[in-house]
Amino acid sequence: MASRRSAWRNVVQGGGISGEASPSLEDVSTSSARADSGKPNDGAGPRKVLRLIETLCHAQEPLRLAELASGAAVSKPTAHRLLATLVAEGWAVAYPGGRYGIGPTASGIGAAVGQGRRHTTVEAVLVELQERIGQTIHVGLRSGDRIVYTHKVEGVQPFAFLSRVGMQQPLHSTAIGKCVLAGLDAQALADLVARTGLERRTERTLTTLDALSAELAAVRERGFALDDEENEPNVRCLAAPVHTPDGRTVGAVSVSTVTFVTGHDEVLALADAVRDTARRVESVMA
Incomplete structure (x- = not known):
């Protein structure tokens, strides 16, 4: 322990x-x-x-x-x-x-630990989810003012995402990032936005603090976050938060698909499975 x-x-x-x-x-x-x-x-x-x-x-x-x-x-x-x-x-x-x-040197070591000593157990949980739903699965953790992917399991579809373990992504425009931001209080969120801004990644990206705050309130209420073409066109992701034993939100488990294969309601139907997997990942990492 x-x-x-x-x-x-x-x-x-x-x-x-x-x-x-x-x-x-x-x-x-x-x-x-x-x-x-x-x-x-x-x-x-x-x-x-x-x-x-x-x-x-x-x-x-x-x-x-x-x-x-x-x-x-x-x-x-x-x-x-x-x-x-x-x-x-x-x-x-x-x-x-x-x-x-x-800094990023420590971020790389954290990702390596995720792939090494605990990689097999965490990945086994992710593979089980992938076998149930057939989609690409990621685990991402907060790394400063971004998230970094620590695990990835490819889906079975005839297409692949360019994401890779160690890649960093914004917080405000990704489902994993929104889970992390939903764990911050209002002042911490405002401070972060003041540091980073809210880059418009696509036409659907939330680019104001008010809009983002409203979205994060919805994330807290329903227990998962959605990236509906906000980080990349035609890519839709749903994520559920991962917490430390003391309750801090440090990352999330996500499922990724493309809009021309999986509809909005179909992605929402995966929420319970993703939330269950996030709880199991927490148990492995606790």
Whole structure:
């Protein structure tokens, strides 16, 4: 059980690439340990780096330097030095306004864990759903201000989607992303939209905060989200949220099809099966 609970620490919430030239992680860790303790490096530097990464992983929103330093139990100068390297190496992302989030390097590791140690069990659950409905199935998790696909099972139709494990997609225009956004409070949603905007992906994309908020209220009420050609023309997806043991929405299970094969009502009829699969995925990952 302990190993399963720790697996959730690999659910990451970072995205984008930002950085500047900086010393190596080893150099920064060593100098940090000596500066803080006045003693030769005894492993304290690497532990501080790991605490910073863990603090970033558990944060639901980008954190200010002071919040990061407090959460990782390090001084602000030490946090600043270590973050310079974490940003340069892709482990952290520097956002406007002096905030930091987890970066794409950690996102890739989180996806690899999904494909590795727990891949067989999660995929078995997804394959069972695919065999019932014949459609393409994805699991996606939040990665900063986007979602990243961690699992994919192809459908049986004579067409294929270009999605792949590790691919990132927007939150506001995908069914998986809407599930994640539906788990945010109003202020967190407004802050995210202020950071990212609402890109018009198709003629059907929701591009105002009011319209998106109304849609997310419907998602919370019915327990699933629908992407009705909002991210790609002719592609329709339905997703049900995946939660951590403490109730946070970190991703979703989705079914994807094309409008010229599966009608709107036919997709809605899959909601119970997708919700059941999402609950089983939660159980595997808990």
